[in-house]
Amino acid sequence: MTSPAVLDPAIAARLKRDAAGLVAAIVQQHDTGEVLMLGWMDDEALRRTLGEGRVTFWSRSRGEYWRKGDTSGHVQHVRSVALDCDGDALLVRVDQVGAACHTGDQTCFDAGDLGAQVAAP
Amino acid sequence: MTSPAVLDPAIAARLKRDAAGLVAAIVQQHDTGEVLMLGWMDDEALRRTLGEGRVTFWSRSRGEYWRKGDTSGHVQHVRSVALDCDGDALLVRVDQVGAACHTGDQTCFDAGDLGAQVAAP
Numbered sequence: 326m327t328s329p330a331v332l333d334p335a336i337a338a339r340l341k342r343d344a345a346g347l348v349a350a351i352v353q354q355h356d357t358g359e360v361l362m363l364g365w366m367d368d369e370a371l372r373r374t375l376g377e378g379r380v381t382f383w384s385r386s387r388g389e390y391w392r393k394g395d396t397s398g399h400v401q402h403v404r405s406v407a408l409d410c411d412g413d414a415l416l417v418r419v420d421q422v423g424a425a426c427h428t429g430d431q432t433c434f435d436a437g438d439l440g441a442q443v444a445a446p
Numbered sequence: 447m448t449s450p451a452v453l454d455p456a457i458a459a460r461l462k463r464d465a466a467g468l469v470a471a472i473v474q475q476h477d478t479g480e481v482l483m484l485g486w487m488d489d490e491a492l493r494r495t496l497g498e499g500r501v502t503f504w505s506r507s508r509g510e511y512w513r514k515g516d517t518s519g520h521v522q523h524v525r526s527v528a529l530d531c532d533g534d535a536l537l538v539r540v541d542q543v544g545a546a547c548h549t550g551d552q553t554c555f556d557a558g559d560l561g562a563q564v565a566a567p
Contacts, residue, residue, distance in 0.1 A: 358479020
């Protein structure tokens with residue numbers, strides 16, 4: 326199967342992009358439920374992610390496409406992709422190879438606890 | 447305990463806000479790992495969330511603070527808040543009362559599967 330050259334118009338019509346043409350992409354480990362990172366996708370990054378079964382982001386800092394794992398080996402194999410109710414966020418469930426964070430931590434949130442007040446349920 | 451009037455400067459210094467002064471906030475059910483929704487916070491929304499133990503967002507569509515559950519009853523009790531490695535995303539782990547999505551679905555991603563190609567791991 327070859328990937329289509331453009332994102333499926335039925336999907337493209339549902340995206341609510343920000344001023345830079347991007348939607349947020351939450352990446353979650355499919356079996357443990359661990360939230361690994363947040364990235365950004367434009368239509369082309371989403372097209373590649375859906376078609377290749379590997380996660381591609383748009384890197385806002387570098388201004389280029391970034392297929393996760395191409396340099397680090399820390400590939401994200403796609404298990405499912407879902408768009409939220411208002412079209413501005415994706416939930417990408419993956420099987421992560423190695424650590425998700427460039428720091429070597431398993432997730433990008435591992436070192437960032439802010440010490441919130443914990444309310445009784 | 448009374449909440450401070452401004453966000454802890456040590457936390458504020460770590461935030462990498464977008465052009466609108468916001469960071470993305472992923473909300474996850476603390477025990478099941480289910481990703482419930484993505485919202486947005488400015489410094490004040492984060493201050494309230496950390497101080498009150500209830501999640502407050504900045505609503506981009508309505509242009510106002512929005513404490514989840516105040517009208518629906520579908521409150522989000524905060525269990526932890528973590529900032530990611532580059533400071534532009536928060537992971538808020540909560541105990542969700544009722545459905546997280548305004549559609550009545552448990553999560554905002556329930557109806558949005560995009561049928562990704564599933565790669566072999």
